[in-house]
Structure formats: structure tokens, C-alpha cells
Amino acid sequence: MNKQPLYRKYLTLKYIGWGLFGLVIFLSALLIGYFIGFNQVEDELIRERVQTQHLVKQIEQIAAIDEHSATPSKSKEAAYDSEIKRLQKELQALLEQEHRREPLKPQHEYAPKEPKASPPPAAVRPKRLDGTQPKLVIIIDDVSYARDVRAIQSTGLPLVMSFLPPSPRHSESAQLAQRQNRYMVHLPLEAIDFNDEEPFTLHVGDSEETIGKRIIALKQLFPNVRYVNNHTGSKFTGDRDSMEKLIRLLKKEGIQFVDSRTIGKTKVPEVSTLLGIRYIGRDVFLDHQDGVRNVKRQIKEAVEKAKRHGTAIAIGHPRPDTIQALIESKELLSEVQLVGIEQI
Known part of the structure; x- marks a missing residue:
């Protein structure tokens, strides 16, 4: 190995x-x-x-x-x-x-317990100049329902409708107004004695801010409003401070106040002069007493005042007696020119 x-x-x-x-x-x-x-x-x-x-x-x-x-x-x-x-x-x-509550019934607030009481007097006015054509404005207050509009239109006369601001009882009043060529707003103001106050009512003591907001709301509801007259308002129009605030704010918005004269001691003429605004006030109430005959008598007085002063303003309501009296007074009304509030 x-x-x-x-x-x-x-x-x-x-x-x-x-x-x-x-x-x-x-x-x-x-x-x-x-x-x-x-x-x-x-x-x-x-x-x-x-x-x-x-x-x-x-x-x-x-x-x-x-x-x-x-x-x-x-x-x-x-x-x-x-x-x-x-x-x-x-x-x-x-x-x-x-x-x-019952539907709104046109009524006067200056004497709620005395239906036959005479209304507060008209303002003192100068006589008409010779050669001028007399003009008469007939305002129908408290317009709230479509039936009111139909009744007024049935007369065939150029009447001026003054609409209440909407409320639950008459919610379509603003819509009805906007369908008209011209209209006024019937502004609720505080009364001395009235038991059927509208929700939109302004009161004595309301601040300038409150009144201003109410006017803005009014313009939103009634975009074309140029004239307002008071619904009730004997207490409010008799208070100088309240009226000064209201008229000054209305003037700022281009709205003229027309005095319904629901109280004899109204402060509207004084405040209008103070603020440099022409005073416009009611001359005749047409239907402070019921009955066609009574209304026709008041229509005659309105025509005579228009002839005497050159212009006149009459205020009525959409009541059956008032509507019938206006229809029956067409011949008498032809003696004056029926116009809108802006034409006097």
C-alpha cells in the first residue's frame, strides 16, 4: 500500500x-x-x-x-x-x-258706539279759482277681498282703492292691489277707542326704528305705493311726535301721507308744514251713515266742495249702500272730473 x-x-x-x-x-x-x-x-x-x-x-x-x-x-x-x-x-x-273672527267689516272708528255721529270736520280751504275744472277724488277704504274689488269696478267709475295690509283675515290684499293700475295703502294707526285693531297697526310711542321697518315691509308688500291714508288713527294722528316720525320716514321713501281726519285735532297739517310737505286731507265721508239716500247726500256735498275749492277728497267703503249710491249718482258726478290722488 x-x-x-x-x-x-x-x-x-x-x-x-x-x-x-x-x-x-x-x-x-x-x-x-x-x-x-x-x-x-x-x-x-x-x-x-x-x-x-x-x-x-x-x-x-x-x-x-x-x-x-x-x-x-x-x-x-x-x-x-x-x-x-x-x-x-x-x-x-x-x-x-x-x-x-268675523270677516272685516268697513266701519268708522271716531264714533264706534254712535253710528249716526257726524265725522270730524274737514280742513278749512280756499275757494276755487275761476276757470279751473273741479276735480274730485273718491277713495274707497278697507279694500281687502276680491269681492271688494269687483264691487268697486262694477260702478264703472275711476275710484281709488285703498288696500289694507295683509292679515290672516285678508291675506290676499297686497296681491289684489298689485293688479291695479293705481292704488293706495290704508295704513292702520292706533285709535282712541276701537276694538277691531289690525295686526299691522302702528302705535303712539313706537320707535323710529319700528316705524321705519314697518314702512320697508309696506313697500315690499306694495312695491308701487305712493300714497297712504290712515285706517283709524285718531290717537296716532293726534300725537305730534308720532306723526313727525311717520311722515318724515314716509317722505324719505317717496310716499305721501293723506289724512283721513278721524279726529278734529289732527297734527298732520302742523307736521306737514314743518317738514315742507303739502297737506292733503279728507273733505267728506260718504257713508258714515247707512242707507243709499244718506250716501247720495254725501256724494252731492263732495261735488259741491270740489266746485267750491277746485278739488275735494271723499272717502267711502265697499259697502252695498255705498256702491249703489255711486252708481245712481253718475249724472251728478259728471259735473266734476273724477281723478286719482296724484292729480290734485
Whole structure:
């Protein structure tokens, strides 16, 4: 049997040693790389964990703030809902009460318990100049319903309709007015003694702001309004301060006040002079007494005043007696020119 030389055994062991050393180096590198990579991954995981915890804390803080702020909001919302429901109930009760009232009946407020009482006198006026054609304005107050408009139009006369502002009892009055070529607004003012007050009524002591807002609302309801006359108003028109506020604000909006003269001691002439506005006031009430004969007598007086002074203003209501008397007085009315309020 042949024996290997000694140097060959030495070389073989040397190669094996180097091989094992290389393997150790390789495995060490793998282990070092593993631990280095693990540490990097671990550091990354730690950073992500910290960021996540930070975000969680932020979310918890936001949630806490939302919960804290939501509680009062919910309570306020509940309070608002409760208040709205309460007001709706009150409004519904008022509307039901208003609807139960009888339809509006034209009436005079200066003597509610004395139907045959004479109205307050007209203002003193100069005589008509010779050669001028007498003009008569006939205003029909308290126009509130379509039947009122039809009755007035049935006369075939150029009468001036004065519409009450809308209320639950006559909700379409503004719409009816806007269908007319010309109209006035019958502005409710406080009376001394009147038990059927309109919701739109202005009162003595109302602030300038309140009156101003009411006039703005009036213009929104009646965009083409240029003239208003008072519905009732014996107390209001008799109060100088109240009338000064009202007429000044009307003037600012380009609206002329026409005095229905529901009280003899009206302050409208005085305030009109103070504010540099021409005074326009009622001369004759046509139907302060019922009956066609009585109304025809008042129509005759209105015609005579127009002839005497050059112009006159008569005020009536859409009552059957008044409408019939106007129809029967057409021949008499032909002696004057029936015009609108803007033509005198």
C-alpha cells in the first residue's frame, strides 16, 4: 500500500483550515448583517410606533374637544327646537283665533258706539279759482277681498282703492292691489277707542326704528305705493311726535301721507308744514251713515266742495249702500272730473 507524502497531508489540512476560516468569516458576516438589519428594522418600527402613539394622542384630544363642544351644541339645539315649537304653537293659536273672527267689516272708528255721529270736520280751504275744472277724488277704504274689488269696478267709475295690509283675515290684499293700475295703502294707526285693531297697526310711542321697518315691509308688500291714508288713527294722528316720525320716514321713501281726519285735532297739517310737505286731507265721508239716500247726500256735498275749492277728497267703503249710491249718482258726478290722488 502506497503512503501519501507528508507535505501533501499538510497542504490538505491547510486548505481545510482556510476553508473553515472562510466559512467562519462568511457566517460571521451573515450574522453581523442580520443583527445590523434587525436593529435598523427595529429602530424603524420604534419610530413608527412613536408616531402612531402620537397620532393616537392627537385623535384622542380632538375627540375630547369634539365631545366637549358637542354637548353644549346639542343642548342649545334642543333648546332652540323647544323654543321654535313653543312659538309655532303660539302662532297657530293666534291664527286660529284670528280666523274665528268675523270677516272685516268697513266701519268708522271716531264714533264706534254712535253710528249716526257726524265725522270730524274737514280742513278749512280756499275757494276755487275761476276757470279751473273741479276735480274730485273718491277713495274707497278697507279694500281687502276680491269681492271688494269687483264691487268697486262694477260702478264703472275711476275710484281709488285703498288696500289694507295683509292679515290672516285678508291675506290676499297686497296681491289684489298689485293688479291695479293705481292704488293706495290704508295704513292702520292706533285709535282712541276701537276694538277691531289690525295686526299691522302702528302705535303712539313706537320707535323710529319700528316705524321705519314697518314702512320697508309696506313697500315690499306694495312695491308701487305712493300714497297712504290712515285706517283709524285718531290717537296716532293726534300725537305730534308720532306723526313727525311717520311722515318724515314716509317722505324719505317717496310716499305721501293723506289724512283721513278721524279726529278734529289732527297734527298732520302742523307736521306737514314743518317738514315742507303739502297737506292733503279728507273733505267728506260718504257713508258714515247707512242707507243709499244718506250716501247720495254725501256724494252731492263732495261735488259741491270740489266746485267750491277746485278739488275735494271723499272717502267711502265697499259697502252695498255705498256702491249703489255711486252708481245712481253718475249724472251728478259728471259735473266734476273724477281723478286719482296724484292729480290734485
